[in-house]
Amino acid sequence: MDDKRSIRALRRPYTARFFHQNRLAFALAVSSSVLVGGINLVLSWVMQQLVDAVSGTPGMLSLGWLSVLTAATIAAVMLVSLLYYLFMPRFIERAMRQYKEFVFEKLMAKSISSFQDEATTTYVSALSNDANSIEVNALEKLFDLATNAILFVGAFVMMLLYSPLLTLAAVALSLLPLAASMLAxxxxxxAEKAVSNRNKSFVATLTDSLGGFSVVKSFKAEKEIFQLFAQDNREAEGAKRTRRQIATLIGAIGAATGAVAQLGVFLVG
Structure with a gap:
C-alpha cells in the first residue's frame, strides 16, 4: 500500500501537466463526448418510435413529429462533432507538449553525476515510445470513457423504465463480459510493460550503434552490430505481437460473452 502511495505521489506532478491551463479544452471535449452518448440514446429512442409508428402501435408520435426529431438529432450530431473536432485535439496537443517539456525540464535539473549513473535510453524511450503510449492508450481513451459512461447510465435508466425484469436479467448476464475483462x-x-521495456532496449541498441558508427566501421564490426540490432528488434516486435494477441483475445472474449448476454436478454423477454 505504501509503495502504491509513493508511486502516486511521484506520478502526480507529471499527470498534473496534462491539465495545467488546459482545463477548459478538457471540459469542452469531455462535454462533447457526454453529449455524443446522450444523442445516441435519443437516436435509439427515435428509432424505436419510428418502428412503432410504422407498425401502427397506438399512442405513438406522428411521422411528422418524428421527422422533426430526426432532423434535430442530426443537427445536434453535427454541432457536437464540431465541438469535439475543435477541442479534443487541442487538449491532447497541449497536454502532451506540457508533459514532455516538464519531463525534459526535470532531466536538465539533474546533476552530472546522477545523470551518468542512469541509462540515457530510459529518458529517450520515455519521451518517445512511452509518451506515445500515454497519448493513445490513456488520454484519448478518457473521452471514450465519458461517452460509454453516459451510455451505460442512460441505457440502464431506459431499460429500467421499460421493464425491471429485463433490466435485472441484463445486469446479471452483463457480469459475464465484465468478469472476462477483469480476468484478462x-x-x-x-504485456504493455514488457513492450515498454523492450522498446527501451531497442532504442539503447540503436542509439549506441549510430553513436559509435565510426568505431563500428573501424573495427569492421558491422555483422556483430547487426546481430545485436536484429535480436533487440525481434524481441521488441515479439512483445508487441504478444500485446496485440492479448488485446485481441480480450476483445473476442468480450464479444462472445456480450453476445451471450444479449441472447439471454432476448430469451428472458
Whole structure:
C-alpha cells in the first residue's frame, strides 16, 4: 500500500501537466463526448418510435413529429462533432507538449553525476515510445470513457423504465463480459510493460550503434552490430505481437460473452 502511495505521489506532478491551463479544452471535449452518448440514446429512442409508428402501435408520435426529431438529432450530431473536432485535439496537443517539456525540464535539473549513473535510453524511450503510449492508450481513451459512461447510465435508466425484469436479467448476464475483462486485464497491463521495456532496449541498441558508427566501421564490426540490432528488434516486435494477441483475445472474449448476454436478454423477454 505504501509503495502504491509513493508511486502516486511521484506520478502526480507529471499527470498534473496534462491539465495545467488546459482545463477548459478538457471540459469542452469531455462535454462533447457526454453529449455524443446522450444523442445516441435519443437516436435509439427515435428509432424505436419510428418502428412503432410504422407498425401502427397506438399512442405513438406522428411521422411528422418524428421527422422533426430526426432532423434535430442530426443537427445536434453535427454541432457536437464540431465541438469535439475543435477541442479534443487541442487538449491532447497541449497536454502532451506540457508533459514532455516538464519531463525534459526535470532531466536538465539533474546533476552530472546522477545523470551518468542512469541509462540515457530510459529518458529517450520515455519521451518517445512511452509518451506515445500515454497519448493513445490513456488520454484519448478518457473521452471514450465519458461517452460509454453516459451510455451505460442512460441505457440502464431506459431499460429500467421499460421493464425491471429485463433490466435485472441484463445486469446479471452483463457480469459475464465484465468478469472476462477483469480476468484478462492484468495480462494486458503486464504485456504493455514488457513492450515498454523492450522498446527501451531497442532504442539503447540503436542509439549506441549510430553513436559509435565510426568505431563500428573501424573495427569492421558491422555483422556483430547487426546481430545485436536484429535480436533487440525481434524481441521488441515479439512483445508487441504478444500485446496485440492479448488485446485481441480480450476483445473476442468480450464479444462472445456480450453476445451471450444479449441472447439471454432476448430469451428472458
Amino acid at each position: 486485464g492484468n495480462r494486458l497491463a503486464t
